[in-house]
Amino acid sequence: DTAVSQTPKYLVTQMGNDKSIKCEQNLGHDTMYWYKQDSKKFLKIMFSYNNKELIINETVPNRFSPKSPDKAHLNLHINSLELGDSAVYFCASSQGRQFSYEQYFGPGTRLTVT
Amino acid sequence: GNSVTQMEGPVTLSEEAFLTINCTYTATGYPSLFWYVQYPGEGLQLLLKATKADDKGSNKGFEATYRKETTSFHLEKGSVQVSDSAVYFCALIPYNNNDMRFGAGTRLTVKP
Numbered sequence: 001d002t003a004v005s006q007t008p009k010y011l012v013t014q015m016g017n018d019k020s021i022k023c024e025q026n027l028g029h030d031t032m033y034w035y036k037q038d039s040k041k042f043l044k045i046m047f048s049y050n051n052k053e054l055i056i057n058e059t060v061p062n063r064f065s066p067k068s069p070d071k072a073h074l075n076l077h078i079n080s081l082e083l084g085d086s087a088v089y090f091c092a093s094s095q096g097r098q099f100s101y102e103q104y105f106g107p108g109t110r111l112t113v114t
Numbered sequence: 115g116n117s118v119t120q121m122e123g124p125v126t127l128s129e130e131a132f133l134t135i136n137c138t139y140t141a142t143g144y145p146s147l148f149w150y151v152q153y154p155g156e157g158l159q160l161l162l163k164a165t166k167a168d169d170k171g172s173n174k175g176f177e178a179t180y181r182k183e184t185t186s187f188h189l190e191k192g193s194v195q196v197s198d199s200a201v202y203f204c205a206l207i208p209y210n211n212n213d214m215r216f217g218a219g220t221r222l223t224v225k226p
Contacts, residue, residue, distance in 0.1 A: 004157075033214075041152075041201055041219040048213070090157055101207075102148055103214055105157040 003027050004106040006091050012112045013081055021076045021109045023091030032074035033092040033103060034066060043090070049074050081113045116141045116208045120217035123201075127224050133191040135220045137178075137204035140185065145206040147171075147180055147187040152201045152219070161189075161202070194224045 004025045013019050025032065031050040037043050047066045048055045054066065063079045078085060088110050092103040121136040139145065146165045150158040162171030167182035176191045187204060204217040 041221070043158075043203065043216040043219070045213065045215075092158075102160045102163055105150075105159070107157040 004091055004093055004104050006089075006106040006109050008109060009107065010110050010112075012114065014114055015081055015083060017081050018077070018079045019081060019111075020078070021089055021091075021111070023074050023076070023106055025072055025091075025093040025104070025106075027093055027095075027104060029093035029095050029104070030071060031094045032068070032071075033094075034074065034076050035090040035092065035105075037088040037090060037108070039087070046076075047074075078111075081111075083113050086111055086113045116145065116206060116213070116215050118204050118206055118215055118217035120202075120204050120220050122218070122220070124221040124223060127194055127222070129196055129224055129226050130193045131224075133189070133194045133198075133222070135189040135202055135204075135222070137187045137189065137217060138185050139187065139204075139206050141206055141208055143209035144182070145208050147178070148205040148207070148214075149176070149178055149187070149189050150203040150205060150216075152203065154200070158203065194222070196224045196226055198222060199224045 007022045033048045034046040035043050046060045065077045067075045088108045090108045091106040094103045095101040117140045119138050148163045149161040151161045152158045162173040164171040164180035170179045178187050178189045201219045201221045203219045207214050
């Protein structure tokens with residue numbers, strides 16, 4: 001069984017479009033995250049979401065908005081896509097906002113903006 | 115602030131060579147420390163972790179010891195295999211929140 005799943009795995013789209021990436025976890029975790037991995041493999045936290053509490057990394061443009069219909073899902077919606085948004089986006093989850101709990105990662109979504 | 119610094123790669127080794135990937139951290143208090151591995155085309159997988167000083171995490175022949183005095187968590191393996199080729203990330207979670215911070219990643223290539 002897949003623990004953290006993301007769809008789609010690949011997404012190619014044009015500048016200016018709006019797109020969404022879906023994430024689901026079946027681990028019963030309370031906290032979910034979105035990360036962006038750039039071409040140099042550097043991972044940067046974008047959001048964490050726990051029990052309707054959203055924590056936003058202040059460097060993330062407001063074109064990015066996470067949406068959580070329930071605690072097993074955290075979708076990422078991106079408006080007005082730009083070339084610089086091209087990256088691999090990873091969803092992750094952890095047991096809660098407790099210390100030392102490791103995060104479980106999805107397989108990633110490679111977004112290419114042309 | 116909290117941060118992780120890893121040795122820059124890429125690292126290329128022959129099969130059965132000894133591996134060390136250095137990782138040092140900056141954090142207040144006692145963070146939890148992790149090594150994640152990312153195989154080509156895949157997401158990150160937890161490799162090992164340590165949650166307090168002098169703990170040793172180990173998995174699949176890899177080891178890392180939490181050294182508070184040197185603020186380090188170096189990854190080691192005695193004999194690498196071609197299948198160990200991947201990108202390795204050192205990471206920490208601070209003692210007072212769940213904000214995981216990653217190092218820049220070190221790409222390891224093992225040649226037969």
